[in-house]
Amino acid sequence: MTAAQGKAADGKTIQTVVRTAMRRCGTGRDALLAVLIHVQRHMGHLPDEAIAAVATAMRLTHGEVAGVVSFYAFFHQEPFGLYDCRLADNIIERHAGNAAVQERLGTLLKGGLGTLSTTSCIGLSDQAPGALIDGAPIPSLKDDRLEQVVHLMEKEIPVARWPGSLSRVKPNVRRADRILQQQAWQGEALRQAMTQGAAAFLEELELSGLRGMGGAGFPTARKWHSVREAAVTERVVVCNADEGEPGTFKDRVLLQRHAAALFEGMTICGWCVGARHGFVYLRGEYRYLLPILQRKLAARRRAGLLGQGILGVQGFDFDIQIRLGAGAYVCGEESALLESLEGKRGVPRPRPPYPVEAGFQALPTVVNNVETLSAACLVAVHGGAWYAAVGTAASRGTKLFSVSGDCSRPGVYELPMGTPLQELLQLAGAHRTQAVQMGGASGALVAPHDFGEPIAFEALPPGGSVMIFDQSRSISGIVHNFACFFAHESCGFCTPCRVGTRLQRDLVHKFTLGHGDAADLSELKELGLLMGRASHCGLGQSAGRAVGDALQYFPEHFPIASPDAFVQLETALEQARALRQAGGHTP
Amino acid sequence: MPKARLATVSLAGCFGCHMSLLDLDEALFELAELVEVDRSPLTDIRTMNDCDIGFIEGGCANEDNVHVARLFRKKCRLVCAVGACAVTGGIPALRNNIPLAELLATSYLQDVVDPGIPNDPELPMLLDKVYPIHEVIRVDHTLPGCPPSAQAIALFVKQLLAHEPVSLPYKELHYD
Amino acid sequence: MRFVIDGMTIEAQAGDTILTACRRAGYYIPHLCFHGDLPAQGNCRLCLVESKGRLLPSCLTKVTDGMEVASATEQLHTLRLRLTQMLFVEGNHICPSCEASGNCMLQALGYRLGLLDNHYPQFFPRRPLDASHPQMILDFNRCIQCQLCVRASDQLDQKHAFVVAGRGGEAHITASSSNGQLGSTSFAATDHAAGICPVGVFLGKGVGYVTPIGERRYDRADIAQAGDRNA
Ligand SMILES: Cc1cc2nc3c(=O)[nH]c(=O)nc-3n(C[C@H](O)[C@H](O)[C@H](O)COP(=O)(O)O)c2cc1C
Numbered sequence: 003m004t005a006a007q008g009k010a011a012d013g014k015t016i017q018t019v020v021r022t023a024m025r026r027c028g029t030g031r032d033a034l035l036a037v038l039i040h041v042q043r044h045m046g047h048l049p050d051e052a053i054a055a056v057a058t059a060m061r062l063t064h065g066e067v068a069g070v071v072s073f074y075a076f077f078h079q080e081p082f083g084l085y086d087c088r089l090a091d092n093i094i095e096r097h098a099g100n101a102a103v104q105e106r107l108g109t110l111l112k113g114g115l116g117t118l119s120t121t122s123c124i125g126l127s128d129q130a131p132g133a134l135i136d137g138a139p140i141p142s143l144k145d146d147r148l149e150q151v152v153h154l155m156e157k158e159i160p161v162a163r164w165p166g167s168l169s170r171v172k173p174n175v176r177r178a179d180r181i182l183q184q185q186a187w188q189g190e191a192l193r194q195a196m197t198q199g200a201a202a203f204l205e206e207l208e209l210s211g212l213r214g215m216g217g218a219g220f221p222t223a224r225k226w227h228s229v230r231e232a233a234v235t236e237r238v239v240v241c242n243a244d245e246g247e248p249g250t251f252k253d254r255v256l257l258q259r260h261a262a263a264l265f266e267g268m269t270i271c272g273w274c275v276g277a278r279h280g281f282v283y284l285r286g287e288y289r290y291l292l293p294i295l296q297r298k299l300a301a302r303r304r305a306g307l308l309g310q311g312i313l314g315v316q317g318f319d320f321d322i323q324i325r326l327g328a329g330a331y332v333c334g335e336e337s338a339l340l341e342s343l344e345g346k347r348g349v350p351r352p353r354p355p356y357p358v359e360a361g362f363q364a365l366p367t368v369v370n371n372v373e374t375l376s377a378a379c380l381v382a383v384h385g386g387a388w389y390a391a392v393g394t395a396a397s398r399g400t401k402l403f404s405v406s407g408d409c410s411r412p413g414v415y416e417l418p419m420g421t422p423l424q425e426l427l428q429l430a431g432a433h434r435t436q437a438v439q440m441g442g443a444s445g446a447l448v449a450p451h452d453f454g455e456p457i458a459f460e461a462l463p464p465g466g467s468v469m470i471f472d473q474s475r476s477i478s479g480i481v482h483n484f485a486c487f488f489a490h491e492s493c494g495f496c497t498p499c500r501v502g503t504r505l506q507r508d509l510v511h512k513f514t515l516g517h518g519d520a521a522d523l524s525e526l527k528e529l530g531l532l533m534g535r536a537s538h539c540g541l542g543q544s545a546g547r548a549v550g551d552a553l554q555y556f557p558e559h560f561p562i563a564s565p566d567a568f569v570q571l572e573t574a575l576e577q578a579r580a581l582r583q584a585g586g587h588t589p
Numbered sequence: 590m591p592k593a594r595l596a597t598v599s600l601a602g603c604f605g606c607h608m609s610l611l612d613l614d615e616a617l618f619e620l621a622e623l624v625e626v627d628r629s630p631l632t633d634i635r636t637m638n639d640c641d642i643g644f645i646e647g648g649c650a651n652e653d654n655v656h657v658a659r660l661f662r663k664k665c666r667l668v669c670a671v672g673a674c675a676v677t678g679g680i681p682a683l684r685n686n687i688p689l690a691e692l693l694a695t696s697y698l699q700d701v702v703d704p705g706i707p708n709d710p711e712l713p714m715l716l717d718k719v720y721p722i723h724e725v726i727r728v729d730h731t732l733p734g735c736p737p738s739a740q741a742i743a744l745f746v747k748q749l750l751a752h753e754p755v756s757l758p759y760k761e762l763h764y765d
Numbered sequence: 766m767r768f769v770i771d772g773m774t775i776e777a778q779a780g781d782t783i784l785t786a787c788r789r790a791g792y793y794i795p796h797l798c799f800h801g802d803l804p805a806q807g808n809c810r811l812c813l814v815e816s817k818g819r820l821l822p823s824c825l826t827k828v829t830d831g832m833e834v835a836s837a838t839e840q841l842h843t844l845r846l847r848l849t850q851m852l853f854v855e856g857n858h859i860c861p862s863c864e865a866s867g868n869c870m871l872q873a874l875g876y877r878l879g880l881l882d883n884h885y886p887q888f889f890p891r892r893p894l895d896a897s898h899p900q901m902i903l904d905f906n907r908c909i910q911c912q913l914c915v916r917a918s919d920q921l922d923q924k925h926a927f928v929v930a931g932r933g934g935e936a937h938i939t940a941s942s943s944n945g946q947l948g949s950t951s952f953a954a955t956d957h958a959a960g961i962c963p964v965g966v967f968l969g970k971g972v973g974y975v976t977p978i979g980e981r982r983y984d985r986a987d988i989a990q991a992g993d994r995n996a
C-alpha cells in the first residue's frame with residue numbers, strides 16, 4: 003500500500019478517497035478518527051495534503067485534524083514503504099527475544115522496503131515475540147517463522163498473500179470456566195433478562211456482585227442503574243475493547259471466540275438502561291478482528307437480535323457499531339475513550355461529570371469492559387445468587403487472566419476470584435519465580451512473600467495481566483520498561499504526568515546502568531507519590547506504582563552508586579571527541 | 590571563632606556573580622571578618638585546601654569544568670551553586686539543543702575571516718551541552734539571580750554560617 | 766453557601782468552584798492554566814487543594830456547603846514547588862534574557878513558593894520560534910502548555926488559531942494553519958489570545974523591555990497581591 007504523492011494506490015485522488023471515507027464513516031465531527039483511518043488505509047500514509055483534504059471536507063481547521071493525527075501512534079505522515087512492521091516491545095516480548103527480530107527485520111527493511119517501529123503490546127504476549135505487519139498479527143516470530151517472514155519480504159510479497167499459518171493467533175485457553183464455557187447466545191440470555199423485567203434484572207445484577215473487569219472494579223449494577231435512572235431519552239452503551247495494558251490478551255480471546263456473549267451482553271445492557279446505541283471501541287492493534295466481528299453483527303441483525311424491534315418487541319431498538327482506536331493506551335481510560343469515540347484527541351475528561359452522567363456526546367453512558375459485558379449474560383441466565391456463589395465476599399464469580407512470561411503454559415486462565423496467585427503460577431508451570439506483575443504496567447509488582455495472597459479486588463489486583471519473571475530477570479530492567487511505557491503513553495495534558503513520567507523514566511534508567519545514587523532513589527519515591535496524588539487521570543496516578551513496589555520489595559536491585567558517578571563524562575564528551583579525532587576540523 | 594574557609598570559582602559564567610560579590614563594597618570588610626578566602630579568582634590562589642563553603646558560578650560547559658566541580662565537591666563541606674548559570678545553565682545553555690558540530694561550524698566557520706575551529710589539545714573539550722551544577726555534582730545550596738545582588742550574597746553567606754535555612758526576602762529573590 | 770479554607774470561612778455562590786469563590790474573596794490559590802473568562806480545565810495542577818484527605822483541583826471542584834478545604838499546608842507547598850520546577854525544566858526558561866521577566870506568572874509563582882533551584886535535570890528541548898506574524902513572535906521555549914491561548918482563540922476570539930498537537934512529552938502548541946505558522950492564521954495582536962499567556966511566549970514585535978527592572982509587576986509585589994498578569 004505505498005502511495006505516490008497525492009494519489010492513492012489505485013490512482014484515486016485524495017478528494018475521492020476522503021469522500022468515500024465520509025460516506026462510509028459519517029460526516030460528523032465524531033467520524034474524524036474513522037475517516038482518517040480509512041484515508042490512511044487507502045493512501046498508505048497521511049501526507050499534509052490528505053490532512054488538508056479531510057479538514058476541508060469535514061469543515062475543520064487544519065490544526066484540529068493535524069492535532070488528532072499527531073496524537074495517535076498509528077497515523078503516519080511519512081510513507082512507510084512496502085511493509086509497516088510494528089514490533090511488540092513490552093517486557094515479555096523483550097524477554098522472549100524480540101531484539102533478534104528487530105535486528106533481522108531492521109536490516110532487511112532498511113533502504114525503503116518498509117518501516118520497522120516498536121509498539122508496547124499487541125495482545126500476543128503468550129506467543130511472543132510478535133509483530134503487526136500491515137495490521138496482520140504475526141505471533142511467535144522466531145526460528146523458522148522469522149525466516150519465513152524474511153523470505154516473503156525479500157520477495158516483496160504483500161502480506162495479504164502470506165500463508166494463513168503465519169497470522170494464525172492461538173487462543174491458548176488453558177482453563178475455561180463459566181465465562182469461557184458460555185454458548186454463543188442467540189437471544190436466550192436476553193430473553194431471560196427480559197422476562198424478569200429491567201428492575202428485577204438489575205436486582206439480580208446487584209446480587210451477583212459483578213464488578214468491572216477493566217481494572218477499577220466498580221460495581222456494574224450501580225453503573226447501569228445510574229444510566230437507567232437518568233432523566234433523558236437517549237443513552238449509550240460502550241464496550242471498552244481497548245485492552246491496552248501490557249501483557250493482557252484475554253479480551254482478544256473473548257472477541258475471537260465469544261463475540262456472541264459480548265454482543266448479547268451489550269444488548270442486555272441496552273435494553274436494561276434504555277439505550278439505542280452501542281459502540282465497541284476496538285483497539286487499532288485488533289483491527290484484524292474487525293471483519294469477523296462485523297460479520298457476526300450482521301448475522302445478529304438478520305436474526306432480529308439487533309436493529310429495530312429486537313426479538314419482535316415493538317420499540318426495543320438497539321444496534322452496535324464498532325469504532326477503531328489508533329494506538330493510544332490512554333484511550334482505555336473511559337473518558338479518554340469517549341473523547342476518542344467522538345473523533346478527538348484521547349485526553350481524559352475532568353470528573354465529575356462521570357460517563358454515567360455525561361458520556362458519549364454528553365449522553366448518560368455505560369462504559370464496560372468486554373469481560374464485564376460478557377459476564378452479564380451469565381447473570382441473566384443463571385441469576386445473581388448463582389453468579390455470586392463463587393469467589394470472595396468482595397469479589398464474586400470467576401475472572402480471566404492473561405498469563406505470560408517465564409512459565410511453560412502461557413495463555414488465558416479462568417479461575418474463581420480469590421484464587422491464590424501461587425495456584426495460578428503452578429497451573430501455568432512457573433518455576434523459580436522472582437516476581438509477578440499483576441494488572442499490567444499500571445498494576446503491582448508482587449514479590450514471593452505475597453504469592454500466597456488471593457487474587458481479588460481486596461487483595462492482589464485482578465486486572466487481566468499476569469506477567470511472570472523468573473530469577474534470571476533484572477527487576478530494574480523490568481520497571482524501566484514500564485517507565486518508558488508511561489512516558490510514551492502519557493497524553494501530555496497535566497504537568498505531573500507529562501513531565502513526571504519522563505523524569506521517572508530517566509531516573510530508573512540510571513539505575514539500570516548502575517549510576518543511580520541515594521538522592522536519585524529518594525527522588526524516585528517522591529516522584530511516584532507525586533504523580534500518584536496530583537495527576538489528572540489513572541494513567542499518571544498509577545505510573546509510579548510498579549517502580550515504587552520494585553524499590554520497596556527489591557531494594558537489592560537498585561544498588562547505590564557514588565554520587566560522583568552521575569554525570570557520564572565520557573558520554574557527554576563523545577561529540578567533542580569525535581570532532582577532535584576528525585582532526586582540526588578546519589574547512 | 591575561627592574563620593570559615595570560602596572557595597569560589599567561575600565556570601561557564603560571565604564573572605558577573607563575582608562582580609556582584611565585589612559590589613558589597615565596604616561590607617566586604619565585614620565579610621572578611623567571617624571568612625578566609627581560599628582558592629578564588631579574587632585571590633588568584635590556584636591550589637585548594639579543604640573548605641567550609643564553595644561557591645560555583647556558571648554551569649559546566651567543558652571537561653575541565655566538570656573536574657573543577659568535582660574537586661569542589663571533594664574539598665568543600667557545603668557546595669553552593671551561585672547565579673542563574675550555575676543553577677539552570679543560564680545563557681550559555683542556549684546552545685543546549687544544538688548539536689556540537691553544528692554549533693561550532695556556525696560560530697567558527699560561517700561568515701568569518703580565517704575560518705577554523707580551535708582544536709589545540711590544550712583546550713578542554715566541550716561537553717554535549719552546558720550542565721547546571723546540580724546535574725554534575727550534588728549541591729547543598731543554590732542562590733539564583735543574574736547576578737544575585739551583593740546583599741543577597743551577603744545574606745546567603747550569613748545564613749550558611751549560622752546554619753540557618755536559606756531564605757531570601759521577596760526583593761532579593763529573582764531569576765534575572 | 767459557606768465553606769472553610771485554611772481555617773477561614775468564605776462565602777460562595779451557587780455553582781462556584783473553590784477557586785472562583787476564593788478569588789472573589791481575595792484569597793490566593795496558586796494557578797497557571799486558569800483564567801476567569803474561560804472554563805477551567807485543570808491541567809497545571811497547581812491549584813490542587815486537600816479535602817477529606819483527597820487532592821482536588823480547586824478550579825474544577827464545586828463548593829459544597831460547609832466543606833472544609835486546606836490549601837496552605839506544608840505538603841501542598843512542596844507539591845506545588847515540585848510542579849513548578851517540573852514546568853521550569855520542561856521548557857527553556859532563561860529568565861535573564863526573557864522579555865516577560867518580572868511580569869511572568871511562572872516566575873512569580875517560583876518567587877512566591879521560594880523556589881531556589883530547578884531540582885530536576887533540565888530537558889533542554891528543541892522548540893521552534895514562530896516569527897511569521899507581522900505583529901507578534903511566538904517563542905515556544907517558554908510554553909508551559911496551559912492551553913489558555915488555544916481556549917481563548919477558540920472561545921473568545923472564535924478564530925481557532927492555535928491547537929495542541931502531539932502526545933505526552935511531544936505535546937505542544939502550534940498555530941492551526943496548514944503550514945503551522947501563525948502568519949497564516951487570522952490571529953491579530955488585539956485578540957484575547959494574544960494577551961492571555963501567563964508566561965513569555967507572545968512577544969509583540971517592535972517593542973520590548975519597556976518597564977525598567979525594579980518596576981515590573983512582580984518586582985513590586987508578590988503574585989498574590991499583584992494579581993495575574995493576564996487578568
Ligand atoms: C490509563 C487507563 C487505561 C485503561 N485501559 C483500559 C482498557 O484497556 N480496558 C478496559 O476495559 N478498561 C481500561 N481502563 C479502565 C476504564 O477507565 C474503565 O474503568 C473501564 O472501562 C470500566 O469498565 P468496567 O467497569 O467493566 O471495568 C483503563 C483505565 C486507565 C486509567
Ligand code: SF4
Nearest residue numbers: 493495496499539542
Ligand atoms: S495523568 Fe497523564 S494521561 Fe492522564 S491526563 Fe494527565 S497527562 Fe494525560
Ligand code: SF4
Nearest residue numbers: 858859860863869965
Ligand atoms: S517565561 Fe517566565 S519563567 Fe520562562 S524565561 Fe520568561 S520570565 Fe523566565
Ligand code: SF4
Nearest residue numbers: 908909911912914962
Ligand atoms: S503559549 Fe502561553 S498561553 Fe499558550 S499554552 Fe503556552 S504558555 Fe499557555
